[in-house]
């Protein structure tokens with residue numbers, strides 16, 4: 001069984017030789033979700049076990065999380081009850097509120113989505129310095145907050161305009177394309193996966209045109225369920241549970 005899977009993976013990688021060069025990530029199976037930022041890589045597996053990559057080794061983090069994120073605001077996660085946690089001195093400390101998903105990739109702020117698909121944001125003073133229940137921890141509901149479910153079951157890509165370093169200047173607009181998930185990298189690159197498992201990247205993103213100009217397909221040899229990008233590496237998790245890291 002293992003051998004068959006390995007052979008399939010090798011054949012798959014040989015089949016797509018152009019554009020992105022992908023290598024299997026060994027020593028980890030059945031990832032649910034992965035997030036790379038600031039040179040660090042974190043992930044959860046389908047049993048909700050959180051991991052942190054050191055060398056080629058996936059170190060198990062304490063606790064149980066369904067979603068984990070790393071970025072300028074630190075390492076954050078949510079568990080299956082939608083409780084919010086920050087990684088502080090080797091352990092998880094809880095923060096007020098409930099979110100089903102969050103992202104620490106902004107410039108020291110955290111954006112999240114609650115069970116009603118309402119987006120929230122937390123400014124840098126409340127994220128970088130957060131160290132436990134005694135820290136101030138105000139959530140800012142985003143102005144003009146959109147409900148994702150107005151875009152259908154696959155969700156929408158949200159676009160921020162104006163300054164990136166506060167929660168206040170955000171504007172949400174609808175972009176063509178139906179994606180299951182999307183990641184905006186620390187460098188502004190945008191990658192997403194659709195429900196068919198195809199990976200795409202947004203072209204033409206600049207400060208004056210943050211929504212970019214269009215989508216380009218990123219050829220992959222398998223159907224993917226999750227992507228993240230940091231420092232030239234595109235990390236992809238296949239629907240079948242393989243993880244690969246690709247370079248251009």
Ligand SMILES: *[C@@H]1O[C@H](CO)[C@@H](O)[C@H](O)[C@H]1NC(C)=O
Nearest residue numbers: 029030045046047048049060
């Ligand atoms: C998730 O990780 C834990 C801890 O390493 C492991 O026991 C479990 O089997 C993993 N789940 C899957 C689905 O591989």
